[in-house]
Amino acid sequence: MLDYLLLATLVAGAVLLAQMGSAHRSRERLARGLSALLLVPAAVVAVWPGQAGRPWYWIPNTPPASFAAAPPAGGLVLSLYALLAVTMWRLIARQSAGAWPGLCFILCALVVAALTVDQFLMRYAFLEVIALLTILAMALESPALRAGGGLWRRYLQFRVGDVGLVVVIVVLERLSGTLRIDPMLAALPAGSAAQRGLVLGGGLLAAWVKLGLPPFHGWVADLAHTRPAVRLWLGGLSLPLTAAYLLYRLSPALRAPAAAPWVVLAGTLGLAYSVAQVFRVGREPERGRAAAWWLAIHGALGIALSATPLARAYLLAFVPVRAGAAYLLALRPLEVAPRVVLAVAGSRVPGNGCSLEDGPAGVSTGRPGPGLSATFQPLLAAASAVEELLERGNRWAARAAWSAGQALQDRHRGRLRTNLLWATIGLLALIVVALASNAP
C-alpha cells in the first residue's frame, strides 16, 4: 500500500505542476487541497502494521528494494502527510502559489520514500534527488537566489555530506555483504574500530550537512528569501528529517562508550555556536536568518541526543517541533533578544568561501557573486601552470621536429630525390642480405 501511496503523491505533484499557471485558479487550489486531505487517510492505511512491500528492482547487482513503514517511520509518515494537508489548505487563499504546491507533493513523496525504503543504495538515491529538488525549489521560489548564482555551492555542500553517506554504505556493505539496511546496521558492532569509526564519522558528516549545522548552514539561511511554508519544508523537514532518522538508526552505535563522548561534544559545540549566533543575529531584525540558527540549535541538539536513550523521543517530536517553531518564527519577529555581549560575533569560517551570516554572495546587493572561492584559486593556478608546461613541451617538440625537417631539407637540397633513391636501394639490399643469411 505504501508503494501506491508514494505513486499517488508523485502523480498528484506532477499534475499540479502541469496545472501551474492554469486560468482556473480556484479549481487548482481546490484540487491541491482535496488531494492533500485524501492522502491523509491513505497514509493511515498505508502504514497500518502487517503489510509487506513489493520488491522493486532497479540498480544492477543490488538486492531489490521495498517500502515498509516500521515504527517509528510510520509515525513520521503520518505527520508528514498531515502537515502536507495543512500546508496546502493554508496556501488555498494565495492567488498564485507557483510551482511550490506540486514540488511540495513530490518532496513529501521522496522524503517518505527515503524514510521507508529498506535498501541503503536506494535511500541514497532518494536523498540525492531530494537535495536536487531542494535547490530547484529554492531557485524557483527566489529570483534573488537564482540571480546570485551561488546555489551551485549549496548543492556542492550537500555532496560533501553525501561522501560521508557513501562511506557508510560502502563500509557496512563490506561488513554485512548486503545492501539491506537492517542487516547492515546489525553487522556494525562486529566491525573493527577503524570500520566503526568510518561509519560513525561518515554518518555524522552526512547528518551535520543535512541538518544545516555550521559551517554548512548557508543553505538554510538562503531560505530567508522564501515563503514560510517553503522554509519549513525545505529547511525544516525534508533533508533534516532524513538526517534525524539516520542518526536514530545509528544511535545504538553512537551510544557505544568509545563514540558517545565525541558525539555529545560535537553536538554541544554546534549547539553553543548556534545559540551564540541567535543572540548576535537577534540584534538585527531578520526572521529568516534567525530561523536558520534556531533550526541549527534544534539540529545540534539532535546530534547530542543521538548518543543518548532520548534519540527516539527526539525523532518522534521532530516534525511537530519544527512545524511549531516555523509557525512561531513566521508570526513573531526576533528583533528582541537578550542583549548579551559575546566573544564570538560576526566571525567568518573559512572553507566554504561564504560568510556565515550571508547567503550566496551578492544576493542582497544584487552584484554578481564571485565565481569561485578564494581558497580554491591556488589549486586552479597550479593546474593551469601544469597545463602550460605541457603545452610548452608540445611547442618545443613541434619546433624541434620542424627544425630537423628544415635541416634535412637543407642538407639534401638539390639532391633529395637522388639521395632518397640510394637510401631505398640500400635498405632493400640490407633486407635481401638479412633474408639470405637467415635462410635454412
Next chain:
Amino acid sequence: MGATSWLVAAILALPWLGALVLALWPSDTSVGAPERVTRSGAPTSRIAGSQPAGDCAAGWVALGAAAASALALGALLSRGGALDGWTWTLGGVSLALDAVALPFLLTVSGVTVVSIWYGWGYLDHCPRPRLCYALVLAFMGSMVGALLATDVLVFFAFWEAMLVASSLLIAGWGEGPRVGPVALKYFVYTQAGSALVLVGLAWLVDLTGSLTFAGMAAGMGNVAPQAATWIALLLVAGFCVKLAVFPVHTWLPDAHSVAPMPVTIMLAGAMLCIGCYGILRVPVMTMSAAGLGPLQAPLLVGALVTQVYGALMCFTAQDVKRIIAYSSVSQMGYVLYSVATLNALGISGGLLHVVNHGALKAALFMGVGLVMRATGRRRIDELGDLFRAMPAVAMGLSFGAVALAGMPPFGAFASEWLIYEGGLNTPYPLLGYLELAAPLATAAYALWFVGRVVLGPPAPPEREVAATPGAMRWSFYAVLGAALALGFFPGPLHAWAGRASALLLGGG
C-alpha cells in the same frame, strides 16, 4: 553464412556504403540560385533558411546509412543468444561481435545517428556538406571496423582510418582561426599513440606467432612475463593517448573546441572510448588481466589524477566547449579507473559508464551548441540566466551536467557505484576510498557550470536569443530521453556488461 553473419557485415558495410555514395554524389550543376527546399512542422524543420535539395538529400542519406547500421545491430540483438558466434568471414577477413565490443558499438551507433540528426541544423551553412557527411560516415565506419576486427591488421587499419577521417573533418570544417595547427596537433598526437600501439602489437604478433586476437591469446604461453609487461605498457600508453589521459590529453580540448559540433559529439561521445576498448581487447583480454598486474597501481593513480586534473581544468577554461572537453578528460579517468580495477564489478561499471557517458556528453555538447547558436556567444563570462531566455535547453543542460556528476535516476549513478565497488575490491583499498571522493570534483565543475550559465545573472550586453533549428533541439531532447531511459532501465545493458567482464577476465 546465416542471417546473423550478414547482419554483422551490414553493421560495418552500411556506413561505408553511405560514405561512398555521398563522396561520389555529383555536385549541383544548376545555373543561378539552387532549388530551395524548406521543411516545416516536422522535427527537422530548418529555421535558419533553406539548403539546396542535393544537400538536404545528402543529410537523409547519411542519417539513413547510420540508422540502418544501428538497426542492423538492433536486429542482431533481438535474435537473442549468448553474444557469441556472431561472425562474418570473407576470404582472410573476419569480423566478430562479442559482448566486449557490444557496449562500444551501441555507443558509436547511437552517438553517430544523433550527431548526424543534429548536424542537419548545425551544418546548414557549412561548405561541402556532402563531403562532410561522407567523412562522418567514414569516421563511424572506422570505429565500427575497429570494434568488429578479429585480427591486428584489420584492427590497426581501421584504427588509422579513424584518425584520418577525424583529422580531415577537423581540418576541413573546423571553426576559428586555429584550425590548421589544432588539426595537425591532433594528428601528430594520435599518430604517436598509434605508433606505440603498432610497436606493441607487432611485438606481440612476433612472440605469439599469430595475427588474430584469439591466436595471440592461445600463444601467450610463449611470452615471458617481463616481455608481457613491456608489451602491455606500450599498448596501454598508446591507447591512453586516444583515451586522453593525463598527461597525454592536451590534444583533446583543442580538437573538441575547434571541430564542428557534430564532429565534437562523435569525438567525445564515441571515439574517446575506443581507447578503452583497445586496452580491454588486447592487454586485458588477449594478454590476460594477470599480465596487467604490475601496471595496476600506476594505472589507478593515473586515473585518479586524470579525474581530478580534468575537473580542475574545467574551472580555468573560458570557452564553454573547452569546459565540456575538459570534463571528458575527467570522465575518461573514471573509465580508466574501472579498467584498472581488473575485476568484474569495476569493468562492468566501466562498460556501463562508456554508454552513459556517451549519451550525457552528447547531450551536453548539443545543449552548448544550441546556446552558441541562439546567443552567438561561447565564452562563459558572456553567458548567464539562460533559465529565463531558453528554459527548456537550460533545464536539459542542467540535468545533463548533474547527471554526469552521478545524480540518480540517470545511468551514471549505477555505473559509478559499480566502479566504486570495483575500486574497493582491488589490492589498494586506499585508492578505492580516494575514488569515493573524486566525484566531488565532478560535481563541483558541473554545478559551477550550471550556476554560471543557467542560474547566474544575465551577462551584458543584453541580446536577443535567436531561434534554433528544430533538428538541433529535437535531437538534444531525444538524447536526454535516452540518457534517462538508460538510468531507469539499466538491466539489459548491465547483463551485457557482466557477460563482457566475464569474457575479459577469463570466465568464459
